[in-house]
Amino acid sequence: MDASKIEVIRTIFPFIALIVSIGVAGWVATTWLRIKNGYPLDGAWGQAVYPKTDKEAAQRISLLTQENAQLQAELGAVKDRLVNVERIVTDSSHQLTHEIEALRDKRTKEVK
Numbered sequence: 726m727d728a729s730k731i732e733v734i735r736t737i738f739p740f741i742a743l744i745v746s747i748g749v750a751g752w753v754a755t756t757w758l759r760i761k762n763g764y765p766l767d768g769a770w771g772q773a774v775y776p777k778t779d780k781e782a783a784q785r786i787s788l789l790t791q792e793n794a795q796l797q798a799e800l801g802a803v804k805d806r807l808v809n810v811e812r813i814v815t816d817s818s819h820q821l822t823h824e825i826e827a828l829r830d831k832r833t834k835e836v837k
Contacts, residue, residue, distance in 0.1 A: 759766060765773040813819055 756766065758764075768774045
């Protein structure tokens with residue numbers, strides 16, 4: 726090899742190394758984000774590689790599903806109660822009842 730070819734390689738090599746390192750860093754960042762957010766990883770031929778689930782993970786998923794159903798049922802009951810409370814508070818007859826009771830109390834005080 727002559728000196729001109731070696732000089733060209735020396736000038737081009739840092740740029741090639743930079744491009745390769747940026748590509749590797751991007752691949753690592755993409756894989757990390759996929760793992761962090763629960764997306765499946767890609768295998769050698771592009772197929773999705775899902776993590777294996779063991780009995781403990783399946784049991785945990787089952788317990789979480791049951792707890793979720795219970796919490797949804799409880800939330801539904803709370804919403805029903807809230808509807809009743811809102812109806813009572815906004816009901817005009819409720820206000821009318823209080824006014825009548827106040828007049829009765831006032832009348833009994835005047836009689837005594």
